[in-house]
Each structure stands twice: as C-alpha cells, then as structure tokens.
Amino acid sequence: MVTAHPPTVRAAQPFRFGLTPVFLNSDLDLLEALQKYLSAAMGTEVQLVLKRTYQEITSQLLSGLLDAAWICGFPFVAYRRELELVAVPIWRGKTTYQSYLIVSEGREASTISDLRGDIHAFSDPDSNSGYLVTRALLAENGVKPQDFFQRTFFTYGHRNVVRAVAAGLAQSGSVDGYVWEVMTETEAALTRQTRPAWRSDWMGFPPIATARENASSNNIARLRQALWGMPQDRVGREVLNLLRLDGFAPGDPSLFDSIASRVDLVRTLG
Amino acid sequence: MKASSLDPRRWSLAFKAPLFVAAFMLVVSIVMTNAVLSRLRETQERHLSALSTIYLNGLAATLIPHVLRDDIWEIFDAIDRGASLEAGFGRATIVVVDAKGQTLAASVPKLAPVLSQQVGRDQAFQGDSSLIVDIDKARAFARRSLIYQGRRIGAIYVDYDVSHLLRERADVLRTLIGTNAAIAVFLAAFGYWVIRWMLGPLRTLTRHLDLGVAGTVQPIPAHAVAASTQEFGRLFRRFNVMAEAVNDREVIAKELANEERLASLGRLASGMAHEINNPLGGLFNAIDTLKRHGDKPNVRSSSLDLIERGLKGIRDVVRSALTVYRADRNPRNLVTADLDDLKLLIRPEIERRSLRLDWRNHLEADLPLPASAIRQVVLNLLLNAIQVSSLGSQVRLEAAVVGGDLVIEVLDCGPGFDEEARSVLTGEADRPPPIHSRTGSGLGLWMTHRLVHDLNGRTVIDTQLDGGSLVRVVIPLTPAEELRDVA
Known part of the structure; x- marks a missing residue:
C-alpha cells in the first residue's frame, strides 16, 4: 500500500501547534501529555512549537508557519479578520476569565489609583490580562503606564509576574486570573506572598485559533474534534487536569467583544 | 604548702624540666599556629578571589545583553538562578546596577529595590580591589564592572556567605591546638620520666x-x-x-669515749682509794688500841664503834662504784638512791677542788628510765661542772619530775661553755664526735648528748648572769618507742 500510494508532501509535514510560556508554565509533563493526546486523537503527528512571546506565535500563525495556536484574546481581536476561532477552554464551567492586579501580601490597595508610582510588572505586550486590561484602565483616566508607574517591565510569563511581585522586584503586577488561581494550588508558597488587589470583569478565555484560510482544512476539523473530545479520553483528562480546565467549547467570537472595546479605547485615547 | 614551694628556684628538677618543655611547646605552638592560620587565610582569600572572578565573569557574560536592554526581568531571572552557589557558599546576594549606580535588579529585591541608588557600595572598596572579606559578618563582598565595547554599562555587586571558610579556619585551629597539646603533654611526660631516670x-x-x-x-x-x-x-x-x-x-x-670513761674511772678510783685510805689509819689505830687495851670494856666498845663506822664508809664507797660500772648488765628502773650514790663518787673531786655541793634530789618514786644511762649522764655533767668551776665555788644539782618529764639541772660557776662544747652537748648540728679537745671533756659531753638523744630527751644550756652555766636535761617519761617514730 505504501509503495502504491507514495506519501504526499503535505502528509509528511507534522501538524504544528503553537504555545507560549506566557500562558503555560513550560511544564514538560503537560507538553508531553498534550502532544501525545493530540497526535493520537488527530491521527497525525503533532509538533508543539514554543515561543517566548505572543507576538512571535501570532506572526508565525498569520504567516502559516503554524497550523494552529493557543493565543490570547488580545491578538485574536487585533487580527480578527485574519484569524478564525477553533475552540475556547472551559474553566470552572465557563469560557471566561478575569485579569488581576496583584500586590504583595499585606499591602493596602483596592483600586489601580493605589498603585501610582509603583514598579509594575506586565506579562506580555500582546497579553489581554497581563497588559491590555491595565493599559485600558489607565486610558480611561487619560494616563499612560509609563507616566502612571515609576517603572514597568515585561516578564513574558504570567507566572513570572507572580514571582516578581512575590520577590519584591515589582510592587504590583498585571496577571491572568486563571493562572494565579491555578498557581494557588500548584505553587501556593509563591502566591501566598501576593494577593489580588483588583479583579476585572469576565472576558473571553484565551482561545485556540487558526489562520482564516486554513480554517476549513481537515486538520483543523480533526483538531476541533480532538479538543472537544478531550474529557472522554484518559490522556485528555490528564491534560485537562494538569491545566485545571474542564474541557473545550466551540465558542463564539462575541466572547471577545469586551476585549475589542478595550483595544478601541486604547487606540482612541492613546 | 610551704613558702619555699612558691619559689621556682627551689622546685624539683623533675617538675621544672617538663614544665620548661611544655612552655617551650606553647611558644612553638603559638608561632606555628599563627603561621599556619595566616597561610590558610591567604590561601582561602586567593581561592575565594579566583572563584569570585570566575563566577562574576560568567554572570557578567549572561547579564550584559539584558543590561543593555534594561530588561529588569531577565536580569532578575538570571541572578535569581545564579545566586544559589555550590561548594558551601550558601546563597549569594547579587545586585546589578546601571552606569548611574541605580539598581536594575537584585536577587533579594527587598534589600535593594529596583531604581534604588547603590553608589555607597563602591566606597567600601579601596582602589581597584574587587574583593573584601568581612570576618565579623562572615561575608565576602565582590564587585565587577559590566563593560561592553569599552564602555561601562553597569556593575555587579555580590556578597557571599563565607562562614564555611571561617569554620574551616576554626577547625584547623582546633586541630592544631589539640595536636600541639597532645605533643606537649607527651613531651612533658617523657621529660619527667627522663629527668627522674637521670636523677635516680x-x-x-x-x-x-x-x-x-x-x-x-x-x-x-x-x-x-x-x-x-x-x-x-x-x-x-x-x-x-x-x-x-x-x-x-x-x-x-666510741673507743676514745670508753677510754675517757676509764680515765675518769681511774680518777674516781684514786679518789676512792683516798676515801678508803682515810679511815684506814683510824682503823689500824683502833685495832692497835684494841690489842693493847682490849680488856678495858669502854676502850673496846669505842674502838669497835670506830672500826664499824670506818668499815661502813668503805662499804658505801665500794657499793657506789660497783653500781656505776655494772652498767647495762642488769638494766633496771631509776630510783632516788641512784642519784644520791653519785654524791659519794664525786666527793673526792669536790673536796680536792674545795667546792660546795648543793644537792637537791626531789625524786621520790621509781621512774621508767634506765638507771645506768641516767647515772652516766648526771655523772658526766657533774664531773664537767666540777672541772670548770673555780676553786672554792659551788656546784648545784637539782632533779625533779615536772609534768611528764624528768628534769635534771646542773649549775656550775665556771666560765661558761664555749661554742664547740655547747653544740656538742646540745647536738645543735649533726656533727661527728670531737676527736681532739682542749679540755678533754669533749668526748664526755658527746657521750652525754648521745645518751640523752637515745632517751628522746633534749639538753638546754643557760648562761647565768654571774657567770657559770645551767645545764638542763629534759627526758620524757613516756615509753621511748612511740617518740622515736615521731622523731
């Protein structure tokens, strides 16, 4: 059979799935389980591609170097026309999450105005929860982060924001509420040194997206099926357990409308 | 403790020599320990300096790109991972500053917050030095400039925990003290043994x-x-x-003393002969009278009376002589009469020198002392007193029991004892018997001293105000054996 039908070029290419450490805690156990599950569920070899920033992942996704990627709501909204939604994770029964402003444990602070003059840690300039939410909050007051804070820096990882605030390198940080909550279970010693001072409203959970022209391919259909069927599989449940997620839903682009309005706000007010 | 034992000059050699060895070892130990510790300190600091240079070079290579970009997080991430050192250094504290001395990141940000000034850190370093070791805080402070394309873009300050190096020094010090103390004790013990063996x-x-x-x-x-x-x-x-x-x-x-005794015996014998000879004339006269007028009852009675008195006198003299020179053959306790007999023996000498004899014998009961030895002592003292007393003066004897002692005093009117005779009699110095003596009485005195000494007694000589000497002999009445042990 193999000799009768030589493999096509397309079939020889593995399915490339992009992830960033912004979101994931580079957990090798998780990566191994996810790769194993997707390969088996999709019936094709899946290659996990790790990049440091959302920007790298987004540009590779747009240029077709990646077949699909787990990105953030902010780049999804920003490149709404070029991207297509594949699936949205379900966390605690919902497809939404919050952004937290965290400060060190014991510090009195409940609004962003309490954080004026801080050294502030963001996670990624293309992250919704780790940058855009705080940026929009300041824009509402007509200020920019570099004017409001004494100094800001990017850690390119939500976990790193928690580390920076816990160690005292930053006095406050913008972090993904889901990541912070998961860390209270997995790294309680670290999160115990911090506390959320402010929580945003609920926004669409960072989705899995693909390039629009690729959206109708078989591989994407198989990826959708694999993600939706995750809770029914033993390895899939292992992956979900490591991620503390319930499963994946088809999702609706309107989930990200609140993020889109923040993008607009920031563009308007600078 | 006697006062002399505090004077090091009088300490035993067997003690002094090991002490000297121990003191010598102490000095050697101090010098050696100082040398070893200072070498150890130099070596440790050299190694620490080399280690620090290597460590800081590695850290600088990692940090320079991040410092160029002012990437606070990457700097922190790098030094947070790099702060955990191996080889006992514990956790280092690292601070990275920019060219203006403002903190970019610190491994413990709470101690050196981002943007805080760290200019003061440079002041602790003298000149170009890059390492300071603070013994009191058990920490070492190092610095390194971050140079990129010939320009200084920042600096790293590291502060290491070096307590393990100080512990190592303390261990070496303990080992040195222990080893040196063991050697010192061994050498001191060996020295003690050697000296004792040599002084055997x-x-x-x-x-x-x-x-x-x-x-x-x-x-x-x-x-x-x-x-x-x-x-x-x-x-x-x-x-x-x-x-x-x-x-x-x-x-x-001893032989001379014996001869001396015989000489005095001869002198006494001649006195006795004189004593016997005196009544003999009277006796022959009485016998003559009896021969011629024996038929007259009153003449016969008075002649026989005369003969009887003469013979009694002779008998007393002979008995005394016999008692004195029957010495030691039949030891017995001293009785009053033993001293009184001596009066008879010396009477010829007393008369020859026209002396008065004051005899005060207060003894009453028997005394548990050997009669012949006491008699010999008293006779020698009396003969000596008679010999030194000037013609016509007085000699006195007094004997009594005072407390538990027999006390005999002989007083003469002589010129007093010379130093030699005094020391011979009282035994002030352990000295050999005087072989020659100007007065000839030396041996008698020496014999007297030996006899008194054997009886555990003592002799005291007092010089009287009007010249003359009082010799007092005190002899304890307690059995001699107990006292000899004490003496």
Whole structure:
C-alpha cells in the first residue's frame, strides 16, 4: 500500500501547534501529555512549537508557519479578520476569565489609583490580562503606564509576574486570573506572598485559533474534534487536569467583544 | 604548702624540666599556629578571589545583553538562578546596577529595590580591589564592572556567605591546638620520666645520707655503683670512701669515749682509794688500841664503834662504784638512791677542788628510765661542772619530775661553755664526735648528748648572769618507742 500510494508532501509535514510560556508554565509533563493526546486523537503527528512571546506565535500563525495556536484574546481581536476561532477552554464551567492586579501580601490597595508610582510588572505586550486590561484602565483616566508607574517591565510569563511581585522586584503586577488561581494550588508558597488587589470583569478565555484560510482544512476539523473530545479520553483528562480546565467549547467570537472595546479605547485615547 | 614551694628556684628538677618543655611547646605552638592560620587565610582569600572572578565573569557574560536592554526581568531571572552557589557558599546576594549606580535588579529585591541608588557600595572598596572579606559578618563582598565595547554599562555587586571558610579556619585551629597539646603533654611526660631516670642516682645518694644521720653511714652497694653513669659512679665511689672514713671515725670516737670513761674511772678510783685510805689509819689505830687495851670494856666498845663506822664508809664507797660500772648488765628502773650514790663518787673531786655541793634530789618514786644511762649522764655533767668551776665555788644539782618529764639541772660557776662544747652537748648540728679537745671533756659531753638523744630527751644550756652555766636535761617519761617514730 505504501509503495502504491507514495506519501504526499503535505502528509509528511507534522501538524504544528503553537504555545507560549506566557500562558503555560513550560511544564514538560503537560507538553508531553498534550502532544501525545493530540497526535493520537488527530491521527497525525503533532509538533508543539514554543515561543517566548505572543507576538512571535501570532506572526508565525498569520504567516502559516503554524497550523494552529493557543493565543490570547488580545491578538485574536487585533487580527480578527485574519484569524478564525477553533475552540475556547472551559474553566470552572465557563469560557471566561478575569485579569488581576496583584500586590504583595499585606499591602493596602483596592483600586489601580493605589498603585501610582509603583514598579509594575506586565506579562506580555500582546497579553489581554497581563497588559491590555491595565493599559485600558489607565486610558480611561487619560494616563499612560509609563507616566502612571515609576517603572514597568515585561516578564513574558504570567507566572513570572507572580514571582516578581512575590520577590519584591515589582510592587504590583498585571496577571491572568486563571493562572494565579491555578498557581494557588500548584505553587501556593509563591502566591501566598501576593494577593489580588483588583479583579476585572469576565472576558473571553484565551482561545485556540487558526489562520482564516486554513480554517476549513481537515486538520483543523480533526483538531476541533480532538479538543472537544478531550474529557472522554484518559490522556485528555490528564491534560485537562494538569491545566485545571474542564474541557473545550466551540465558542463564539462575541466572547471577545469586551476585549475589542478595550483595544478601541486604547487606540482612541492613546 | 610551704613558702619555699612558691619559689621556682627551689622546685624539683623533675617538675621544672617538663614544665620548661611544655612552655617551650606553647611558644612553638603559638608561632606555628599563627603561621599556619595566616597561610590558610591567604590561601582561602586567593581561592575565594579566583572563584569570585570566575563566577562574576560568567554572570557578567549572561547579564550584559539584558543590561543593555534594561530588561529588569531577565536580569532578575538570571541572578535569581545564579545566586544559589555550590561548594558551601550558601546563597549569594547579587545586585546589578546601571552606569548611574541605580539598581536594575537584585536577587533579594527587598534589600535593594529596583531604581534604588547603590553608589555607597563602591566606597567600601579601596582602589581597584574587587574583593573584601568581612570576618565579623562572615561575608565576602565582590564587585565587577559590566563593560561592553569599552564602555561601562553597569556593575555587579555580590556578597557571599563565607562562614564555611571561617569554620574551616576554626577547625584547623582546633586541630592544631589539640595536636600541639597532645605533643606537649607527651613531651612533658617523657621529660619527667627522663629527668627522674637521670636523677635516680641522686635519690640513692640522698637515701644513704639520710640513713647515715641515724647511725653508721651505709656505703652504696657495688652493683648500684657499677650500674650508674660515669659521673655518678665517681660520686658514688667518693661517697663510699667518705662513708668508710666516717664509720672508722665513729668507731674510734666510741673507743676514745670508753677510754675517757676509764680515765675518769681511774680518777674516781684514786679518789676512792683516798676515801678508803682515810679511815684506814683510824682503823689500824683502833685495832692497835684494841690489842693493847682490849680488856678495858669502854676502850673496846669505842674502838669497835670506830672500826664499824670506818668499815661502813668503805662499804658505801665500794657499793657506789660497783653500781656505776655494772652498767647495762642488769638494766633496771631509776630510783632516788641512784642519784644520791653519785654524791659519794664525786666527793673526792669536790673536796680536792674545795667546792660546795648543793644537792637537791626531789625524786621520790621509781621512774621508767634506765638507771645506768641516767647515772652516766648526771655523772658526766657533774664531773664537767666540777672541772670548770673555780676553786672554792659551788656546784648545784637539782632533779625533779615536772609534768611528764624528768628534769635534771646542773649549775656550775665556771666560765661558761664555749661554742664547740655547747653544740656538742646540745647536738645543735649533726656533727661527728670531737676527736681532739682542749679540755678533754669533749668526748664526755658527746657521750652525754648521745645518751640523752637515745632517751628522746633534749639538753638546754643557760648562761647565768654571774657567770657559770645551767645545764638542763629534759627526758620524757613516756615509753621511748612511740617518740622515736615521731622523731
């Protein structure tokens, strides 16, 4: 059979799935389980591609170097026309999450105005929860982060924001509420040194997206099926357990409308 | 503790030599320990400096790109991972600053917050030095400039925990002290043993000299002489020659003392002969009278009376002489009459020198003392007193029991004792018997001293205000054996 039908070029290419450490805690156990599950569920070899920033992942996704990627709501909204939604994770029964402003444990602070003059840690300039939410909050007051804070820096990882605030390198940080909550279970010693001072409203959970022209391919259909069927599989449940997620839903682009309005706000007010 | 034991000059050699060794070891230990510790300190600091340079070079290579970009997080991430050092250094504290001395990141940000000024850190370093070791805080402080394309873009300050190096020094110090103390104790013990072994012959000599004080001097046995070193062998042989001479001298002295006694006996015998001769004329006269007028009852009665008195006098004199010179054959306790008999013996001498004899014998009961020895002592003292007293003066004897002692005093009116006679009689110095003496009484006094000494008594000589001497002999009545042990 193999000799009768030589493999096509397309079939020889593995399915490339992009992830960033912004979101994931580079957990090798998780990566191994996810790769194993997707390969088996999709019936094709899946290659996990790790990049440091959302920007790298987004540009590779747009240029077709990646077949699909787990990105953030902010780049999804920003490149709404070029991207297509594949699936949205379900966390605690919902497809939404919050952004937290965290400060060190014991510090009195409940609004962003309490954080004026801080050294502030963001996670990624293309992250919704780790940058855009705080940026929009300041824009509402007509200020920019570099004017409001004494100094800001990017850690390119939500976990790193928690580390920076816990160690005292930053006095406050913008972090993904889901990541912070998961860390209270997995790294309680670290999160115990911090506390959320402010929580945003609920926004669409960072989705899995693909390039629009690729959206109708078989591989994407198989990826959708694999993600939706995750809770029914033993390895899939292992992956979900490591991620503390319930499963994946088809999702609706309107989930990200609140993020889109923040993008607009920031563009308007600078 | 005697006062002399506080004077180091009088300490035993067997103690002084090990002490000297121990003191010497102490000095050597201090010098050695200082040398070793200072070398160790140099080595440790050299190693620490090398290690620090390597470590900081590695850290700088990692940090320079991040410092160029002011990437606070990457700097922190790098130094947070790099702060955990191996090889006992514990956790280092690292601070990275920019060219203006403002903190970019610190491994413990709470101690050095981002943007805080760290200019003060440079002031602790002198000149170009890059390492300071603070012993009190058990920490080492290092710095390194971050140079990129010939320009200084920042600096790294690291502060290491070096308590393990200080512990190592303390361990070495403990080991040195322990080892040196063990060596010092061993050498001191060895020194003690060696000195004791070397001074062994001296102890032998001392023992023999001690024995000699009590009686005859014991020569050191030939095997001990043969076993000793050359120096001590010669000393031992000299000692043996001396011991022989002393013993000979002792024998001669005894013989002379005996002869002296015989001489005084002769003198007494001639006195006695005179004593006997006196009544003899009267007796012959009485016998003559009896021959011629024996038929007259009153003449016969008075003549026989005269004869009887004369013979009684002769009998008393002969009895006294017999008692004195029957010495030691039949030892018995002293009775009052033993002293009173002496009065008869010395009477001829008293009369010859026209002296008055004041006789105060207060003894009453028997005394548990050997009669012949006491009589010999008293006779010698009386004869000496008679000899030195000027013609027509007085000699007094007083004997009594005072407390638990027999006290005998002999008072003369002579010129007093000269120093030599005094020391011979009282035994002030352990000295050999005087072989020659100007007065000839030396041996008598020496014999008196020996007799009193044997009875555990003592002799005191008082010089009287009007000239003359009072010799007081005190002899305890307690059995002699107990006292001899104490003495």
